[in-house]
């Protein structure tokens with residue numbers, strides 16, 4: 196058993212979630228409210244290690260009232276600075292790693308749950324079993340989104356299209372790519388114009 200998995204990102208017209216200089220502030224104020232409303236509706240929010248390093252996010256509720264989800268970081272290297280905000284403000288954080296680095300050992304002493312994993316689908320199953328997580332919101336970045344899509348454990352994709360063009364940078368799904376004829380196809384569930392008048396909100400389901 197695994198949780199229901201929703202990828203949620205805001206991208207440019209050309210499908211980028213960050214520019215070549217890592218700039219990634221794409222959302223209007225209504226989009227931030229949507230993002231935080233979804234955080235309030237899920238049990239866990241997951242990010243990749245590079246998003247943790249570059250953004251140093253809190254992943255808590257600011258633009259919506261509700262219960263904070265647990266935070267989850269996925270890393271291969273285990274290279275995560277114990278000084279990151281996510282490790283120093285509540286609620287709980289879980290790290291899935293393939294390498295038990297010294298910094299992760301230090302984090303264990305701070306109350307961070309450090310777990311090893313083989314595949315992302317296994318990590319999701321562990322979240323379900325060990326932490327009673329039934330819904331996960333994945334907030335990027337591109338490499339994590341790609342890995343999840345490649346493993347076939349994505350149930351829903353929510354994308355806000357912001358009216359910018361980066362021309363290069365991080366793609367919303369940033370990997371080595373599917374052969375075109377074998378690429379996953381999702382079903383359009385809903386599409387609407389944001390209250391700001393400039394963004395489009397798309398929801399696709401498996």
Ligand SMILES: NC(=O)C1=CN([C@@H]2O[C@H](COP(=O)(O)OP(=O)(O)OC[C@H]3O[C@@H](n4cnc5c(N)ncnc54)[C@H](OP(=O)(O)O)[C@@H]3O)[C@@H](O)[C@H]2O)C=CC1
Pocket residue numbers: 203204205206211212213217218219221242243244245246247249250269270271272273274293315334335336337338339340342365369
């Ligand atoms: N506009 C938006 O909505 C969003 C934008 N962003 C932006 O995206 C950028 C980051 O994206 P990106 O560079 O793709 O990085 P990611 O955030 O996807 O992190 C990549 C890292 O996560 C770990 N990881 C990912 N998949 C796996 C896996 N299957 N197994 C093990 N470890 C894994 C690895 O960690 P390690 O390096 O430790 O081995 C990998 O190097 C940032 O600039 C951020 O600001 C991020 C989220 C949302």
Ligand SMILES: Nc1nc(O)c(N)c(N[C@@H]2O[C@H](COP(=O)(O)O)[C@@H](O)[C@H]2O)n1
Pocket residue numbers: 203204205219220221222226230242246247250251252253254255334335
């Ligand atoms: N929805 C959305 N729109 C953007 O423009 C973004 N840059 C992101 N980034 C994600 O949100 C995290 C920041 O969270 P906090 O505000 O610190 O709680 C960031 O790390 C990305 O995962 N998302």
